[in-house]
Amino acid sequence: DTAVSQTPKYLVTQMGNDKSIKCEQNLGHDTMYWYKQDSKKFLKIMFSYNNKELIINETVPNRFSPKSPDKAHLNLHINSLELGDSAVYFCASSQGDGFPKFGPGTRLTVT
Amino acid sequence: GESVGLHLPTLSVQEGDNSIINCAYSNSASDYFIWYKQESGKGPQFIIDIRSNMDKRQGQRVTVLLNKTVKHLSLQIAATQPGDSAVYFCAGNSGGSNYKLTFGKGTLLTVNP
Numbered sequence: 660d661t662a663v664s665q666t667p668k669y670l671v672t673q674m675g676n677d678k679s680i681k682c683e684q685n686l687g688h689d690t691m692y693w694y695k696q697d698s699k700k701f702l703k704i705m706f707s708y709n710n711k712e713l714i715i716n717e718t719v720p721n722r723f724s725p726k727s728p729d730k731a732h733l734n735l736h737i738n739s740l741e742l743g744d745s746a747v748y749f750c751a752s753s754q755g756d757g758f759p760k761f762g763p764g765t766r767l768t769v770t
Numbered sequence: 771g772e773s774v775g776l777h778l779p780t781l782s783v784q785e786g787d788n789s790i791i792n793c794a795y796s797n798s799a800s801d802y803f804i805w806y807k808q809e810s811g812k813g814p815q816f817i818i819d820i821r822s823n824m825d826k827r828q829g830q831r832v833t834v835l836l837n838k839t840v841k842h843l844s845l846q847i848a849a850t851q852p853g854d855s856a857v858y859f860c861a862g863n864s865g866g867s868n869y870k871l872t873f874g875k876g877t878l879l880t881v882n883p
Contacts, residue, residue, distance in 0.1 A: 663813075700857055702814070702873040715870050749813050758804050759871065761813035 661686050662696045663762035665750050671768045672740055679763045682750030685692045690714075691733035692751040692759055693725060702749070708733055737767075782880045789847040791877045793860035796841065800862030804871065805834060805845045808857045817845070817858075847879075855881045 663684045672678050684691065692715075693705040706725045707715035713725070722738040733750060747766050751759035783789050797849050801822040805816035806808075818829045820836050820843070827834050833846040847854055860869040 673794050700808075700876045702859065702861075704870055704872075706772075707870065726820075751813075758816050758817065758819055761806075764811075 662745065663752050663760055664749055665748075665762040665765050667765060668763065668766075669766050671699040671770065673770055674740055674742060675712070676740050677738045678740060678767070679737070679766075680748055680750075682733045682735070682762060684731055684750075684752040684760075684762075686752055686754070686760065687692075688752035688754040688757075688758075688760075689730060690753045691730075692753075693735050694751060694761075696747040696749060696764070708732075716750070720727065740769045742768075742769050772849050778881070779875065780878045782882060783850050784857065785850060785852060785881055785883050787850055789850045789879060789881075790862075791845045791847075791858050791879065793845075794841060795843070795860075795862050797852070797862075798838070800864065800872075802863045803836065803843055804861045805832075805875075806809075806859045806861060807854075808859065808876070809857075814859060815832070816822075823853050850879075850881050852881045852883060855879055 666681045685712040690709045692707045694702050695705055696702045705717055705719050708727045711727045713761045727733045744769050747764045749764045750762040797830050804819040807817050808814045818834050820827045822835045825836055831848045836843045847873040857876045859876045860875050861873045864870040864872050
């Protein structure tokens with residue numbers, strides 16, 4: 660199946676820990692994104708990479724660091740997790756001026 | 771800056787009725803709008819898009835209308851089915867960039883059998 664996949668689907672961790680979320684797309688897209696969806700369902704872009712280069716970096720704490728080892732992967736590493744980081748994180752990808760296709764999401768719960 | 775918002779947070783309709791979901795935007799710099807559907811526990815799924823040089827675009831059971839004069843777009847779903855129950859988002863590209871979408875708040879559509 661051609662898709663955007665994320666692991667893990669659920670992540671429960673304590674404050675202060677460091678965690679990573681992985682994303683892979685097999686669609687051959689050249690652009691990948693991370694979006695955050697809060698408890699009110701509001702979706703906001705965090706980062707965008709085009710051909711492994713960072714092109715969008717919204718006002719996100721520097722505890723969040725994306726890494727793109729290749730065009731098909733965009734991982735999100737979060738240091739020193741805080742309660743406010745609890746949300747659903749979506750990876751997405753697009754090609755050219757096409758619409759972003761979203762992954763299934765990772766629900767992060769910080770306790 | 772660009773902002774995209776929705777008039778109604780929830781909409782409840784009877785199966786078989788038509789649904790209309792509205793969205794307002796504040797910045798004319800967006801030249802591309804998308805409607806996404808998000809079912810519970812899943813990621814947003816593309817429904818239909820429209821360019822700013824169009825007023826209307828039709829898909830299968832869905833129609834998007836764009837009124838640039840009042841900066842408003844709507845999603846019409848014909849013969850709404852239980853499977854249409856979801857949160858619907860409108861999104862516009864920011865500043866003409868295709869790499870940054872600004873999403874509205876979302877409307878929860880509930881279809882009653």
